[in-house]
Amino acid sequence: MMSGERAEGAEGCFLDEETFRRCCDHFLQRSQALHDGWSWEQVKGTEEGYMKKTVLGTGRVNISTAQDGHPRAGEVMDAVGDQGQVDDLGDEDTPVPAEGSSVIRFEYHVLYSCSYQTPVLYFRASTLDGRPLSLEDVWDQVHPNYRQRLLQGPWDTITQQEHPLIGQPFFFLHPCRTADFMRPLLQVAHAENRKLNYIVSWLSVVGPVVGLDVPLTYCEPLGSPALPLWHLTDHCLTLPPAGAWQTLHSKGCLNPTAFDHHLISFSFTWM
């Protein structure tokens, strides 16, 4: 079977664990064909696991080093203040000087949440010498378009949380609204009697918020021409095709209230 599941209408916005695994399997096959680095990590002694990808990027890191050589994590704002660079903070238009950038190692994990019956994206970031980025540092990496959205609700933001399978601190995007923004996508697919991979669609929405891109080619079935799934993945493009969201909207597939508080709503600003 190609990509897992056919959307099951209004109730189909939830994902059971078996389907999660099937969607991951397909996603990983595709990743292998594309050589883009996703792998499945099994948790020792259990049947559970997660998808993982590591990416190297660049960004601005404010880690200051205390006298003993340890980063003063969690006190980045103070540290920046101490160095007299506080003017740069919050000013999105200030160009980042090259010497302020460093190489950052991002690690993304896709897990299943049985409570919310959705996938969840966990991630962490560190410098190449292994020093973890603080929450403030991670915020600096979030694209300004998303930052505003994320700041509006206490649970729709990036928080630090224990990785439930390996017990280490990670950042994550809270899954409690995932079903809300997946519902319209699944309803469209259902109405058109079309299959889609939940993981591909979901990750193409939440991934870019934290710097993770999902290439459009993930929507093509293996060994066959592309399906017309552009509207599920237009977040990968700089600009969506003209009229794309209006089309969806006119079909009654997008419920603006469901989107209003969520990250996907930035899409409307492109129309």
Add this chain to the structure above:
Amino acid sequence: MADDKDVLRDVWFGRIPTCFTLYQDEITEREAEPFYLLLPRVSYLTLVTDKVKKHFHKVMRQEDLEEMWFEYEGTPLKWHYPIGVLFDLHASNTALPWNITVHFKDFPERDLLHCPSNSVIEAHFMSSIKEADALKHKGQVVNEMQKKDHKQLWMGLQNDKFDQFWAMNRKLMEYPTEEGGFRYIPFRIYQTMSDRPFIQKLFRPVSSEGHAHTLGDLLKEVFPAAIPQDDEQKKYLIVIHGIEPLLETPVQWLSEHLSHPDNFLHISIIPAPSD
């Protein structure tokens, strides 16, 4: 038999006598006396240790103060677990008071979440309540509450106000009589034998034949090694709030009465003392 209401009070007012000692390598200007506190089992370490922080700050230089964190016998203590869970899991075999070591340096980034303010604890607490309600009622009860209702739950915990907390929390404990319980039981099973911090699965309070599922049924499904075979000596203790409930206890009753304020039933599985 005592009224079930009394159980809620007993759980809420459970306390652990604790002695906080400053880590030996911390630099002080004069000797740091240990500090004693009765810790509420249902609260969080970083929520109830302002006095500890102030006490040690007095003897330390400003520049040596970083984020405070706690450790017991080499194990960093996760503030985001309820205090009672930390004690049952790591220290239930020790004599009281519980000796916790206090650090202001070398924050263990790989082990602990940062806790820069009480709002982080509040967000964590409300997130747990939301997740529990997603399991119990598809999130409907918590989503129908107003912001001030959420605040009431949090303020009840923060200020140790049993009545304030339960006036709101009882709504989260309701279920349709004909269904005999919640949709799923919000529970977490902790053990220290592997890196995996806890086990959490979907588990219904009532079987498909209509029988009430018991604690024994839950363990059989999720952690079978915890249940002793007929002729075998007990290898593990199954502990909730410092007691070992009977394996015949229905999980629905446990969920309603022995859950923490975050609405999860936290079950610790610890090696039985070999004496």
